[in-house]
Amino acid sequence: MDVQGHEKRQSYRMNVVFRADASLRIGSGHVMRCLTLAEELRRQGHSCEFVCRKHAGHLGEFIASRDFTCHLLANPEEPAAKPAQSYNAGYSDWLGVDWETDAEQTLAAISPRQVDWLVSDHYALDSRWEKRLATVARRLMVIDDLADRDHECDLLLDQNLGTQDSDYNHRVPARCSKLIGPRYALLRPEFPALREGALERRAKPSIKRILISLGGVDPDNVTAEVMRALTHSSLPVDTELDIVLGAAAPHLEEVRALAEELPLQATVSVSVSDMAERMCRADISVGAAGSTSWERCCLGLPAIMVILAENQRAIGNALAASGSAVLLDQDAITDQLGGILDELVRSDERLQRLADNAKTICDGLGTSRLVSEMVRISKS
Structure with a gap:
């Protein structure tokens, strides 16, 4: 092994926070693919934690069992949560609260720290939420499958076959790096x-x-x-x-x-x-x-x-x-x-x-490709 190169990689450490939910309705897929990315980041020397809402069927305990900190946001039935009202149509009730409430609660979970990357994997969140969270995150990444809403992010991953780079041309800023297709699928090693x-x-x-x-x-x-x-x-x-x-x-x-x-x-x-x-x-x-x-x-x-x-x-x-x-x-x-x-x-x-x-569709190396891109952007 190139010891000098290994030490150089270890000396650069990123702090990454994931915002993703699991529930009986949403399922577990969003959290599980974020965990895959988090484990590869940790393997390469970076630190990760999660912010999840306490829906029925949440995976907070499972995340903790993998030795990641998980901040659980209030269940929608609890007093701290407002009634859902003004967020992304179609998947709005997946969030359980309005996007403003979710943004404030996520900020409270992260603050007063600044993080290197905030990763959002949630169909009910869009550019409004992302702009609000930019105050605590140097870079924002979105994991999406739909190409149906605008994002304010530095990196976007859509790992799905059939999706085109052009599907996001008017959805993300010009500076955003887009990783599209199963070449970047988040698979465990x-x-x-x-x-x-x-x-x-x-x-x-x-x-x-x-x-x-x-x-x-x-x-x-x-x-x-x-x-x-x-x-x-x-x-x-x-x-x-x-x-x-x-x-x-x-x-x-x-x-x-x-x-x-x-x-x-x-x-x-x-x-x-x-x-x-x-x-x-x-x-x-x-x-x-x-x-x-x-x-x-x-x-x-x-x-x-x-x-x-x-x-x-x-x-x-x-x-x-x-x-x-x-x-x-x-x-x-x-x-x-x-x-x-x-x-x-x-x-x-x-x-x-x-x-x-x-x-021929997927070789399984997408997670490491994504981490390399996160490091490249973070250093740029």
């Missing part, structure tokens, strides 16, 4: 580390083990719909179902009970820390068209993607068009899922094509 072995395994396609992961919360219990639909397929009884949910999933016990009744070999795991290994062992995945799409692509895992929300449709359509996944609407699960799996079981060639196309 175990995914690129396991990529080579996973791709070798795909050389002999078959369906013996299916990973079912439809979000940590799955408030509509789509997991159970998928499990029941599989009983209408011709999968052999020794087919393994690896079902993953978060501890906050409201239908967890129902899923566990259903797993006991299925004619297939079903196991239910909660809040797993080995998702990369599970994806490596799986032959196909039934999952949501969200951030885990890039994890599957990195490991060449063929996927049947279920659209659970309209904000996932663009990702799903782009991956389906690339030949990396099969797309399925939630209301078509019962009628179509079994038939799709039966077709893939009969066609090793199609299963192989899905894997080959998926692996």
Whole structure:
């Protein structure tokens, strides 16, 4: 190792604060991808902390268990929170309060310190909030998927396939550096580390083990719909179902009970820390068209993607068009899922094509690329 270069990197330290929420409605994806970035920043010697609202299903304790400070803002039902009224239409109630209240509470959590980077990953926040927080942050970064509102930021990440740099031309300042596409997807280091072995395994396609992961919360219990639909397929009884949910999933016990009744070999795991290994062992995945799409692509895992929300449709359509996944609407699960799996079981060639196309989408190194850009901008 170049010791002098290592010491030089360690001597430059950034203080980074993340503003992201999880809840039974929002899900866990925003916080989880911010945690991925935070852990890579910490690995490179930088300090990170979180500001999250105390929604039902928040991940404050989980963040703390990863040894990050988490400042929990008041729950909307508590006196400190005003009624929601004047913020981004469409996702406004995801915040729980008006943007002005959120800005003031976030400022109070951070002040009187100045931070090098404030990272916002929240569909209900826009340039108004960002301008207010600029008083305590030297640089602002936005993680977005929608390109539907203005931002006042120095760096913008949209990791989604199909998004174009031009989608943000009139949404961000001219100075803003834009990182667009799955090349910058926020994946934990175990995914690129396991990529080579996973791709070798795909050389002999078959369906013996299916990973079912439809979000940590799955408030509509789509997991159970998928499990029941599989009983209408011709999968052999020794087919393994690896079902993953978060501890906050409201239908967890129902899923566990259903797993006991299925004619297939079903196991239910909660809040797993080995998702990369599970994806490596799986032959196909039934999952949501969200951030885990890039994890599957990195490991060449063929996927049947279920659209659970309209904000996932663009990702799903782009991956389906690339030949990396099969797309399925939630209301078509019962009628179509079994038939799709039966077709893939009969066609090793199609299963192989899905894997080959998926692996070209994402190499898993986006997190380190993003940190390098944050350091470059911070030093400039």
